[in-house]
Amino acid sequence: MKTVYLDHVATNPIHPEVLEEMLPYFKEHFGNPLSIYEPGLKAREAIEKAREQTASLINAKPKEIIFTSSGAEANNFAIRGIAYAMQNKGKHIIISKIEHHSVLNSARFLEKQGFVVTYLPVDKYGFIDPEALKKAITDQTVLISIIHASPEIGTIQNIEALARVAKERGIIFHTDAVASAGNIPIDVQKMNIDLLSMAAHQFYGPKGAAALYIREGTRIVPLIYGGIQEGGRRAGTENVPAIVGMGKAAELAKRDMQKRIDHIKPLRDKLIENTLKIENVILTGHPEQRLPGHASFVVEYVEGEAMLLMLAAKGIYAASGSACSSKALKASPVLTSIGIPAHLAQGSVVFTLGEGTTAEDIDYFNETFPQIVSRLREISPYQKGWEGMEDASCTAKK
Amino acid sequence: MSTVEARQYDDFQLKFLDEPMEADATTDIIYMMCPMHLLTIEEKMREIKVGQVLAILTDYDGALDDIPQWCRRTGNEFLGIYEDEDHYKFYIRKTKEKR
Numbered sequence: 001m002k003t004v005y006l007d008h009v010a011t012n013p014i015h016p017e018v019l020e021e022m023l024p025y026f027k028e029h030f031g032n033p034l035s036i037y038e039p040g041l042k043a044r045e046a047i048e049k050a051r052e053q054t055a056s057l058i059n060a061k062p063k064e065i066i067f068t069s070s071g072a073e074a075n076n077f078a079i080r081g082i083a084y085a086m087q088n089k090g091k092h093i094i095i096s097k098i099e100h101h102s103v104l105n106s107a108r109f110l111e112k113q114g115f116v117v118t119y120l121p122v123d124k125y126g127f128i129d130p131e132a133l134k135k136a137i138t139d140q141t142v143l144i145s146i147i148h149a150s151p152e153i154g155t156i157q158n159i160e161a162l163a164r165v166a167k168e169r170g171i172i173f174h175t176d177a178v179a180s181a182g183n184i185p186i187d188v189q190k191m192n193i194d195l196l197s198m199a200a201h202q203f204y205g206p207k208g209a210a211a212l213y214i215r216e217g218t219r220i221v222p223l224i225y226g227g228i229q230e231g232g233r234r235a236g237t238e239n240v241p242a243i244v245g246m247g248k249a250a251e252l253a254k255r256d257m258q259k260r261i262d263h264i265k266p267l268r269d270k271l272i273e274n275t276l277k278i279e280n281v282i283l284t285g286h287p288e289q290r291l292p293g294h295a296s297f298v299v300e301y302v303e304g305e306a307m308l309l310m311l312a313a314k315g316i317y318a319a320s321g322s323a324c325s326s327k328a329l330k331a332s333p334v335l336t337s338i339g340i341p342a343h344l345a346q347g348s349v350v351f352t353l354g355e356g357t358t359a360e361d362i363d364y365f366n367e368t369f370p371q372i373v374s375r376l377r378e379i380s381p382y383q384k385g386w387e388g389m390e391d392a393s394c395t396a397k398k
Numbered sequence: 399m400s401t402v403e404a405r406q407y408d409d410f411q412l413k414f415l416d417e418p419m420e421a422d423a424t425t426d427i428i429y430m431m432c433p434m435h436l437l438t439i440e441e442k443m444r445e446i447k448v449g450q451v452l453a454i455l456t457d458y459d460g461a462l463d464d465i466p467q468w469c470r471r472t473g474n475e476f477l478g479i480y481e482d483e484d485h486y487k488f489y490i491r492k493t494k495e496k497r
Binding site for chain 1: 426428430431437484
């Protein structure tokens with residue numbers, strides 16, 4: 001059976017050049033980077049090279065990169081570390097309503113510790129209004145965290161404008177760039193970003209390697225106390241092969257970024273164009289200002305999970321967008337934030353393309369998906385419309 | 399800090415200052431624990447010239463013992479400590495290049 005992987009926002013296969021770079025650090029260069037003899041020094045050098053490569057991807061300084069084990073860890077570190085470091089100055093934090101749960105739940109945790117959190121609303125595309133951000137700031141605000149690109153609806157936030165608001169008020173600005181870093185250009189200097197989370201497996205690096213960029217001079221409370229690894233800010237013996245892989249993946253992402261975008265964007269557009277020909281399908285997120293390989297929809301009268309299972313039976317692997325809908329069968333907060341009512345949000349489906357996606361893959365998808373939707377609608381209790389759901393209007397329809 | 403204090407530690411005088419001093423370089427290691435205060439001093443002292451003053455901002459209480467001792471061991475001049483609201487400012491004058 002032909003298989004088509006359209007879930008690149010969940011994770012990516014490791015790039016062969018990345019794997020090649022990592023292998024010696026599982027074998028002959030197995031040393032602990034803190035050891036002062038040759039194998040340790042080799043490992044230390046490799047980590048510092050990876051730090052330079054990772055920093056270069058976002059125009060940061062190597063010393064501003066702290067390696068972590070995941071994007072979620074980087075987000076936890078940023079939110080809690082800055083909040084605790086700044087709590088003598090103020091205890092107000094601003095995030096958006098479409099943050100990843102690693103930001104959202106860190107903020108909720110801080111609320112229990114006496115912090116006040118403002119959850120900024122978004123418009124029908126998922127954009128945050130810089131004017132609304134300005135109004136939300138108080139003299140107690142110490143941190144603003146806004147996601148760069150939503151993995152669920154693909155929208156790329158105007159981070160530069162939002163970070164400028166923070167800078168004008170002297171407030172620390174963090175962005176969760178896990179879905180965007182390595183896939184679209186990021187320049188932390190130009191964009192006035194103070195902290196940024198990124199994960200290697202989002203750009204063909206290994207899982208288990210991620211990073212938090214922390215602007216030089218920013219005070220932060222360490223997430224893990226212990227040894228002197230990562231400047232004493234994230235203790236624990238380093239995952240050397242994974243960090244080496246992250247560095248190589250960052251180098252390749254910088255080198256091949258435009259080529260990758262030029263490859264996936266036309267294919268993605270073809271997928272969107274074809275899918276929108278199906279009746280009662282809504283594109284979620286912004287039509288243009290979105291991640292280059294990202295297409296997300298809500299399909300009326302059918303369940304997202306049913307579509308995914310039928311697609312998988314045809315060898316097409318995709319996602320419904322959020323753990324809320326796929327695991328907890330709850331409406332995704334991101335979709336409800338952009339005005340999708342709960343009953344429609346259940347029909348969410350996300351397709352994300354990667355450098356290995358081919359025109360044949362998209363043709364196969366375009367041929368298969370309408371048939372699946374049609375089949376599911378035939379057996380849907382709502383095949384004649386949303387009877388009994390009239391009050392739940394959708395404000396995100398174009 | 400309101401008064402000048404002096405505390406005896408072994409044979410070393412721990413000198414508290416009434417006012418913060420001028421420094422040629424500053425390193426902020428607030429929230430960093432042992433041994434980052436000592437590793438950071440080593441690194442920063444390499445970056446300044448002989449005769450220049452380094453200020454170290456830390457909230458680590460162990461630094462009260464460790465930094466003056468480090469100065470004594472390395473022969474650099476320990477100028478004193480200013481106790482700020484929630485952290486200490488240590489001042490060290492570089493007296494020689496490390497071999």
